[in-house]
Amino acid sequence: MSTARAERLVNLVLALLSTRQYLTAERIRGIVPGYADAASDEAYYRMFERDKTELRELGIPLETGRNSAFDAIEGYRIARRDYELGEIDLAPDEAAAVGLAVRLWDSPELTGQAQGALVKLRAAGVEVDDQAPTVVEPRVRAEPAFGPLLAAVQNGQAVRFEYRRSGSPERMMRTLEPWGVVSWRARWYVVGHDRDRGATRCFRLSRLTGQVKPVGRAGEVRRPDGINLLQLVSVTGEAEQAPVATARIWVADGRAAGVRRRGTVVGRSHADGEEGDVVEIALYFPESAADWVAAHGPDVLVLEPDVLAKAVGDRLEAIVAQQTRDAHQGSQW
Missing domain, CATH: 1.10.10 (Arc Repressor Mutant, subunit A)
Structure with missing residues (x-):
């Protein structure tokens, strides 16, 4: 400008x-x-x-x-x-969480919105450190359709898009009154009323092709009361799929609660002299499991399968290499 x-x-x-x-x-x-x-x-x-x-x-x-x-x-x-913003009072850990959230989105349009929120907080006198070092740099990757669909939900407007069903190359046009966009098992879904079928439907964003086009007037679509979007997705969003693999993961005592919730403790072990539990986890989407496990850093260690252990190791090595490059560039300044 x-x-x-x-x-x-x-x-x-x-x-x-x-x-x-x-x-x-x-x-x-x-x-x-x-x-x-x-x-x-x-x-x-x-x-x-x-x-x-x-x-x-x-x-x-x-x-x-x-x-x-x-x-x-x-x-x-x-x-x-x-x-004008009202008075904002964030505790140190809350301010740190805001800074981490700004770095979370791996999408240009959503990153811009997060940065805009950060600027407003700083203007209100809230100290937010968005450059604080972390063991693992988390990223949430949104599909291209995420932004247009979220905008349609906020505007209360129906949308049209091409959709490819699972296991089929055929693409069909759908007209949807969107109620919300949710994440379930590392996948994004839009939930709403399918006008073509006259029923509630969930659509996986990765299977949307082409552009999402708004139709009708804004404000026409309203989410019904008492609708649990995540529950709808968990029931209809490939819930019938069986796990394709089982992973055994060592988890440090008192750490990585998310891993513990998803699995079953089957024993005790130690890694580098530190005690922890051995957890078995059913993997429904092995291709995305490496990102999720690597996000826990040194608090977890994949024991098997070897392919998952190698994939997690590759991601951690890439993170260390990137942090080393960033530190080197910073020293040059």
Whole structure:
């Protein structure tokens, strides 16, 4: 963004915050520095429309309305109650969790939103360290359809997309009233009312092909009360699939509670002189198990199968190599 445009946006925000009345576009043109330079009325309105879009994308609540029933033209303002953040008080561990969450998403559009939230917290005086070192760098990879579907859920709008069923190359168009997007067994699903079938359906995001297109008006779709999205996915989202492998994993005492919840303790053992439990876990998706196990770092050790142990080792070595490169680049600065 150019310096001139940034200054114009700041001036626009200040003007709309400083008034209780709705300011028309013409009034804004006369009082906000930067708009008077527009070569024509058409050029000004194009500039103003771009600026309004920019403010809304930044999360600034831009209101439209009329000051009285006799006004023929709508105006704009920013309600201070909606613009200003309330007092935020995060404990040190909560602030650390926020910083980690910012680094969690491995998706450009979601990373941008997380960074925007971080900026707002810092502006409110909350110290958040998003560069704190961690043993393992976690990542959540979202499918390309994740963003459009999440936006449709938030807007209450139906969508259309092409979908490929499991084990079939055939693609069919589906029209869905989405209620939510959830993760289950390392897979993303969208849940909603399938208009084509007239029933509740779950669709795995990795099988959506092409673009997700919104249809109809926003606000038409509402999630029914009492719906448990995760339960629906667990029942219909390939719940009938049997585990394809069993892993034996050593877990340090008092650590990696997530591994313990997914498996069964079958014995005791030690690794590098540290005591722990041996846990057996049924693997439904072996290809994603390595990422999940590696996220626990030195708190777990894969005993078998060898292919999983090697995959986890490769991921940990890649993390160490990346941290070494980052440290080397930092020292150069």
